[in-house]
Amino acid sequence: MLFQRPDDDTLYDALITRDAGYDGFAYVGVRTTGIFCRLTCTARKPRRENVQFFDTTVECLHAGFRPCLRCRPMMGSGEPEPLVATLVDALERAPERRWLEADIIAMGLDASTVRRAFKRRFGMSFLEMARLRRLGQAAERLASGDSVLETQVEAGFDSGSGFRAAVTRLLGDAPAKLRGKTMLWADWIETPIGPMIAIADQHALHILEFLERKALASEVAKLRAATGSAIAFGRAAPIDQIEAELGAYFAGDTAEFTTRLSPQGTAFERQVWNGLRRIPAGVAATYSGVAAEIGNPAAVRAVGRANGANPIAIVIPCHRVVGVGGDLTGYGGGLWRKRWLLEHERRMAGALASR
Template sequence: MLFERPSDDTLYDALIARDPGYDGLAYVGVTSTGIFCRLTCAARKPKRENVRFFDTTAECLHAGFRPCRRCRPMMGTGAPEPLVATLLDALDREPERRWLEVDVVAMGFDASTVRRAFRRRFGMSFLEMARLRRIGKAVAHLAEGDSVVDAQLDAGFSSGSGFRAAVTRLLGETPARLRGKAMLKADWIETPIGPMIAIADLHALHILEFLERKALATEVRKLQAATGSAIAFGRSAPIDRIEAELAAYFAGRSADFATRLAPLGTSFEQQVWGGLRRITVGTTATYSGLAADIGNPAAVRAVGRANGANPIAVVIPCHRVVGAAGDLTGYGGGLWRKRWLLEHERRMAVGRGAGPLS
């Protein structure tokens, strides 16, 4: 399941040779132009120091690169469905546009059909892809020295507070309703694979999720109902600590997490989450194996549900659970992130020399 990507030097040689055997295996981002390409692109070849290699087009978009108009890497291998090709063309023409579902319908497409077609081909919806293109363009503007306000406007936020306003709606509180309530704090944590939101009280971390996770709003509402607490932007000691630990993790220095956790879940879910934390870094487990580990081998489906209900990503490593055949199966943060995390941890374990990190 875990495919070891060739070295960057090997991929660069393939890029120079336009080797078709590497087409779709990886993608190259050119830092001097902000564009990403197939390895077989016919464009003038960049210098070695100006390239970064990625496993998926989603990673390229997250890193702020835009697709090459010449080799059209978003088309993937093989001819895409006509509706996919049409919408990709439209997105190429208007990458700054804040695309909505009504725009897709206005072009004569069924929204659910488009959603399924894009997820089959790219692992993300058309609207998710459009959002990444928009944010990537804003990042490019910032790198060119544009003001933060200009970048926010390019990303589709009408004011400097727009991003926070969107999350304030998610958290469901206004200042007038905070008076007299116990308080939880929420803040952003930037990572190489996208921003996360952390929610904690003074003593423990309750939620750590990638912002795209669809269950995030439900998790927040459950936490508020269970604790009777309001949530406001701010920092607490657990958020500061988990941010430092995540920085060490993503830098490949350590996979040790000592932040106190308080995920909201049933006793069975807590059992499963404890089992997840026992899976060694650099390895994976199956759902049946995890069920056996917690002493309930018949509860494979229940283990799967508990795995999906995990509200603390990365630290409680639900990404380390795979299907019986070694397939990646689902992941709330997106399959491309699951693959990235597993490969990152595999490299950490190999780099340790004395054995896998624990």
């Protein structure tokens, strides 16, 4: 179902020999230059200790690397659609620009057509790609000692200060408005695939999401409306517990989570979420399989909607649900994370079974 990436030594040998067999299946990021390339790039080859390999261009961008102007890895294999080439060129000329849909329209392009074309080629929209390029620019400035600018924060840069500022805006309440309200506590948890926000009361975890998830703002608003609570930065016992359990999960020690959960959802959504938790790590289920497992085989589409509405990532493992043909389908945290999680769990399940 998934392309199994060779080990890094094999990929480095392919980089040195410019092996075209890996073109499009792996990319190399060069730490000393901040650039990522195809393995067939004709540029001078970096030292082994200065490279990092990735499965997709999206992962390269998320890691802060910028595309090579010589081998043009963002263009993929084959000739891209003209509008794709036009916009990628425009982005490379002005990677720090804050692109809006109005800018696309001003270029005489249809925004919905552009969105579909970029989704087909890259698995993300042009505006999402532009945001990631701004992240890379922000990372470079920080590395050189500059401060985090407001525009970088708005772009979603995941440094501690940028994350806190972005989430403060997301949670909404000014300190003066917190008096007299029941409190929920929010804090971030660093993971190998990006920071997550956790929101909990003293008894249970309500939200665990990657900051980039588009539905996060609506999930927070739904939680505040349902509980009548205010949200402020701080720690509650469930956040400490889930942080420790995530640490063990990412270390490959266990896929079991015992933190008490209290996600906001309908009775049917909670039924689906409970079904998701019964999918073993290392196994991928289908939407129809989950529908059958919860005793409602006709509710495949409703299961899909409930899967997408899940507010507690990883612990309620919506990433373990794939299409009938094995395709990854959607994931609020990004398809690259879904692929990473499935592969991590496949390896972990194998290692645990052999102990």
